[in-house]
Amino acid sequence: MASPTHVGGGVNVDDLPHVDQPMIQMLTPEGKRVPGGEYERFAEDLDDEMLRLMYRDMTLSRRVDAEGTALQRQGQLGLWVPLLGQEAAQIGLGRATRPQDFIFPSYREHGLALTRGVPPETLLGIFRGVSHSGWDPQAHNLHPYAIVIGAQTLHAVGYAMGVQLDGDIATGDQDRDTATIACFGDGATSQGEVSEALTFAGTYNAPVLFFLQNNQWAISEPTTVQTKAPLHTRGVGFGVPGVRVDGNDVIATYAVARAGLDSIRAGNGPLLLEAYTYRMGAHTTADDPTKYRSDAETENWRAKDPIRRLRRYLLESEMADQEFFDGVDAEADELAAGLRKACVEMPDPDPQEMFSHVYSHEHALVSEESAWHAQYEASFAEAEAR
Amino acid sequence: MTDVFTLPDVGEGLTEAEIVSWKVQTGDTVTVNQVLVEIETAKSLVELPSPQAGTIGALLVQEGQTVEVGTPIVRFGGTGGADDAPAAASGAGGQAGADAAAPAGGTAEEPDDAGGATLVGYGDRGGSGSRRRARRAPAAGSSAPAGQTTGVPADTTTATPAATSGAAPASAPPATPAGSPAAESGPVLASPGRPLAKPPVRKLAKDHGVDLARVPATGSRGEVTREDLLAYLDGAGGGGQAGAVAGSGPVAASSATAGTGQPERREERVPVKGVRKATAQAMVTSAFTAPHVTEFLEVDVTGTMDLVRHLKATGLLGEDVRVSPLLIAARAVCWAVRRNPMINATYADDAITIKHYVNLGIAAATPRGLLVPNIKDADRLDLAGLARELGQLIGQAREGKTPPSAQQGGTITITNVGVFGVDSGTPILNPGEAAILAFGQIRKKPWVVDDQIVPREVCQLAVSADHRVVDGETISKFLADVGAAMENPAVML
Structure with missing residues (x-):
């Protein structure tokens, strides 16, 4: 394969160890730790404490997710997008990022958001219809959820090109070198935006990680009708090498993401990381997966559950005991109760807020519309007064 | 809260x-x-x-x-x-x-x-x-503006308070904003132009062949609402059953109809929805894509009945397991499928996919309507396992709790028309399947055994099959095999 000739120097994909390798796994579904080859050293940070933290992250994510689904069923949310089954992929990546890295999520990244310090109740605003985002993207280096499929990959590459122009890569300063992460799914790979993003990332050698959570289903379309080639090879023709990791294995996901992000921050150019996982729940609460996939398939994946395998490993290697697990469960219940309370009590926003983030500066037309709308709203109050 | x-x-x-x-x-x-x-x-x-x-x-x-x-x-x-x-x-x-x-x-x-x-x-x-x-x-x-994202600004300025009140009692005839075509009158019978109605209501009217201009409109802007239309349809359909449709209870409309002196309940209009609608669509799809051919066979099932009686008496399959002739028929179908694999197939995309497993569908009359839940991998179950699954399937169906997953992935179906006291029929295939067996009632009939006429327990079997997938030979062999197994269940051993 030819190395791309372009601005910013190139990377010869043949020099990278990632192409055409089988799926990287370091923790089997049975909870057995297996060597991760060249990635093993990137898992060195994962001491007992870190593994317990990741167990906690995953369990809390799952509980937040379950509560989100329940709140939707109770009419408190207009919609919820379950992440059930994808906890390891998100926590593994999230814990491998550094504070200065910037993440562009799709709309299922609740676990990832928790690792970026976003309070879970803030995630609900958009699904309750009271906010367009809910959190300050700059405070968490987490962009608002993108609803338009694949659009965020272009935003991410653009941001990464900006990072490149700022010179915030390859300085060797651990707190300065910055990677950008574009989260997307298997379905999004069929969107033109993703190909465009890969094109720019490749030709500009942008410091971006394409983090592809392949959960096997684009709503009701299986990956088999989306692609003939394995998705981790999708970037190769664009000059973006890829690697596939067991996305239900939090250790491998962490290690491979860590390796990739280090490489990107060092200026080696973009990478595509396919986290091979499974969406155990519905696409959204408006979807009924029993209509298009078999119980047998779901059961097969249930046996590969990400949380259960880490729990087994922690227990059998005596890194955690029952008391720890009970503690996490109690914390999860408490979190869920707080989440429920915050959701139900969430105030309706001031309607004027919808005008406040359209442009960063004063804008004549928006101001005019804002003024008109204020008057319109006021007319109801007057009618009430009469 | x-x-x-x-x-x-x-x-x-x-x-x-x-x-x-x-x-x-x-x-x-x-x-x-x-x-x-x-x-x-x-x-x-x-x-x-x-x-x-x-x-x-x-x-x-x-x-x-x-x-x-x-x-x-x-x-x-x-x-x-x-x-x-x-x-x-x-x-x-x-x-x-x-x-x-x-x-x-x-x-x-x-x-x-x-x-x-x-x-x-x-x-x-x-x-x-x-x-x-x-x-x-x-x-x-x-x-209107409250719930509608399309709320036109003009609404608030033209509509006077109370004029468009959605919650106003029926005594206030729904007025309309000035300038609207229907502004002059109260309950609009015919607007000067095209009658106002939302697209789904228009569609419904079209489906029923109703001219919207004839429907009394009570909408806040003089438009014909869904309820208006349903009330009108109720009236046209013979009154009396107001309220049965969508719980809308248009009392006024039905009493008005009664005044027209139409005889009550000569006809009844039942909206097609839910399971009925799904069944209708599935049957049309099946009947008009798969060329059906049906064959019949009368079988002496005394052997099956003896086995059923024996299993019941001895409780061999377990105390809580229900044993019925249907169980043996289910087993016979699985056995006959193994001998005639082509019968257990799907015709789609210019290919015939032969299933080397049997997800055995059982057509069931449930409180929700006709459902065809299936037993997954029925061919791999032993008789006790099959009996348990069958019992569970029937129990769920009876309680109306059949989950959607149980209705997917079927490969072949049995319809037990015998329980309704009939001998046979020409069943329509469950879409995507190549065969369906109708299992008739079992009753004693004179039967010739060794040149002697003796009373035997006899039933009719019928198989409809997709002629794109199988020909007369396969269908006949399959049916004959099911019959042989029902006649002498020991052949399945």
């Missing part, structure tokens, strides 16, 4: 759902997220978890009833206090008077665009309506 749980929109823009089964009773103590009820929407069966801990004061909607999003379905707290009940029944609010009195926020108060349409992305009308309404003047009641 509210003490009433209103039916939420569990999809995106669903407007109604059927209450399938209650999981709690009045007086039960429930915890947060405990499942209260199972509902069926246009999209799926969904369980609704409790939004709060407490005691169930009352279940406000009966099983089998279809209600609109926003309708109170559960009241928490002490029992008694029946004041919530009417709201549940009134639903769409064609009779505005009753609706205006409905307590507690969340009932959908707009009478016009309810029901039917499932438009993804239209959002939770009931919920947003109630929140907005708190800020709005109830007296002004200009309900």
